[in-house]
Amino acid sequence: MTFYKQTIKTVPLEGATVLLRADYNVPLKSDGSIADDFRIRASLPTVQYLLDNNCKVVIMSHLGRPEGNDPKLSLEPAALRLAELLSRQVYFVPETVGDRAKMAVKRAPKNSVVVLENLRFDEREEANDAEFAKQIAEASGARYFVQDGFGVVHRAHASTEAITHFLPSVAGLLLEREVSMLQGVMEAPKRPLVAVMGGAKVSDKIALVQRFIEVADTVIIGGAMANTFLSYKGHGVGKSKVEDNQKATLDAIYEAAAKKVGEENVDSFLILPTDVAVATEISPEAGRKVVPVDSVGAEDIALDVGDASIAAIEAKIENAATVIWNGTLGYAELPNFANGSAKLAEALATQPATVSIIGGGDTADFVQHWDPKEGASFTHVSTGGGASLELMSGEKLPGVESLLDAGGKVEYTEIKEA
Numbered sequence: 001m002t003f004y005k006q007t008i009k010t011v012p013l014e015g016a017t018v019l020l021r022a023d024y025n026v027p028l029k030s031d032g033s034i035a036d037d038f039r040i041r042a043s044l045p046t047v048q049y050l051l052d053n054n055c056k057v058v059i060m061s062h063l064g065r066p067e068g069n070d071p072k073l074s075l076e077p078a079a080l081r082l083a084e085l086l087s088r089q090v091y092f093v094p095e096t097v098g099d100r101a102k103m104a105v106k107r108a109p110k111n112s113v114v115v116l117e118n119l120r121f122d123e124r125e126e127a128n129d130a131e132f133a134k135q136i137a138e139a140s141g142a143r144y145f146v147q148d149g150f151g152v153v154h155r156a157h158a159s160t161e162a163i164t165h166f167l168p169s170v171a172g173l174l175l176e177r178e179v180s181m182l183q184g185v186m187e188a189p190k191r192p193l194v195a196v197m198g199g200a201k202v203s204d205k206i207a208l209v210q211r212f213i214e215v216a217d218t219v220i221i222g223g224a225m226a227n228t229f230l231s232y233k234g235h236g237v238g239k240s241k242v243e244d245n246q247k248a249t250l251d252a253i254y255e256a257a258a259k260k261v262g263e264e265n266v267d268s269f270l271i272l273p274t275d276v277a278v279a280t281e282i283s284p285e286a287g288r289k290v291v292p293v294d295s296v297g298a299e300d301i302a303l304d305v306g307d308a309s310i311a312a313i314e315a316k317i318e319n320a321a322t323v324i325w326n327g328t329l330g331y332a333e334l335p336n337f338a339n340g341s342a343k344l345a346e347a348l349a350t351q352p353a354t355v356s357i358i359g360g361g362d363t364a365d366f367v368q369h370w371d372p373k374e375g376a377s378f379t380h381v382s383t384g385g386g387a388s389l390e391l392m393s394g395e396k397l398p399g400v401e402s403l404l405d406a407g408g409k410v411e412y413t414e415i416k417e418a
């Protein structure tokens with residue numbers, strides 16, 4: 001399946017200045033340093049490809065949700081980390097637009113990497129302001145815009161939508177890979193397709209659960225999400241995290257499932273835990289006690305799937321040709337409740353013939369830390385949270401749709417490089 005948008009490989013960009021949108025919205029530690037550089041590492045193939053093609057690469061991104069200029073959310077640490085990862089100098093420019101930014105980009109040597117300051121220091125970024133986008137294009141002096149910030153393409157912002165009206169706009173390699181993988185697996189999966197959903201809330205992920213009911217051969221529910229399902233089914237869940245007011249949503253989910261597989265097969269198609277690991281407090285010292293789902297005490301908090309549930313999940317995974325996993329199966333921040341997620345990660349990592357697609361910020365984070373190969377044990381670990389949910393739910397993403405269509409003619413004005 002060829003990608004439906006132009007990419008950096010389909011346009012002639014040798015020697016050009018290129019404006020690259022990355023998603024360097026990385027988690028920070030309390031001292032302000034970078035807690036996890038997954039998204040920066042994921043941008044390297046595109047940056048390297050552009051450098052190999054003698055481009056000057058001007059990178060822009062947001063970080064966090066600042067209100068105005070907030071030095072704690074500067075992109076300078078990300079620029080430094082990028083320099084380390086590339087083993088080359090990176091020029092940081094503490095602005096995004098204006099004459100000083102323009103001069104700084106111009107002064108940077110040919111075939112170098114420049115990182116601009118946090119786009120969201122200017123409120124016009126999130127407002128998808130055309131004038132702001134035009135000013136960024138001018139300051140960068142770019143001949144092309146390359147969208148590679150997969151994590152942010154579900155937003156219509158100046159750097160994802162408006163900018164495409166000012167420069168010929170194509171996809172980077174990460175964006176191409178993410179969209180092809182996530183769309184491909186939803187539209188034409190190798191079967192059987194097993195979807196594993198977990199995490200905090202049903203309401204965050206209803207659209208995806210509904211889509212999985214349509215496309216998957218089995219849907220497994222874990223995490224706090226499972227508590228809401230178990231409570232709906234009449235099980236006591238004690239003091240577990242549950243979401244109220246989900247009856248109508250779950251009625252609709254069960255109705256769709258029954259329509260697809262028949263009433264009598266629903267519970268073997270939409271699989272809930274049969275046992276859970278409970279504790280009476282959420283702490284690293286809390287003991288892990290496994291009980292059947294009909295024996296959760298009034299003071300119990302269900303924090304992980306139980307051993308019988310894990311065994312049932314492993315059996316399903318063993319026969320799967322494709323597994324899509326979104327949402328941890330328990331309170332995986334604490335090792336004593338990360339067992340279900342770890343066992344699932346292990347099952348996937350030791351079954352290389354099975355296509356394994358992992359999405360969701362917390363889930364991606366978990367598998368990367370679990371995996372000695374930092375995620376390479378899986379077919380694809382997505383860098384997108386909201387973007388991957390929306391894409392897999394079948395929605396069109398503004399930052400992708402606005403790029404030039406594959407096969408279309410690329411119009412650009414030849415600019416003589418200084």
Ligand code: ADP
Binds near residue numbers: 225328
């Ligand atoms: P993702 O970011 O991968 O999409 P979510 O944000 O939906 O995943 O869910 C991850 C969060 O869900 C984690 O913070 C985890 O602690 C929490 N969680 C999972 N299972 C439970 C549970 N049984 N009780 C409380 N929290 C849970």
Ligand code: 3PG
Binds near residue numbers: 025065151152384386
């Ligand atoms: C993300 O981390 O999901 C993206 O970088 C988008 O950030 P946002 O939710 O603040 O728009």
Ligand code: MG
Binds near residue numbers: 360361362
């Ligand atoms: Mg999350």
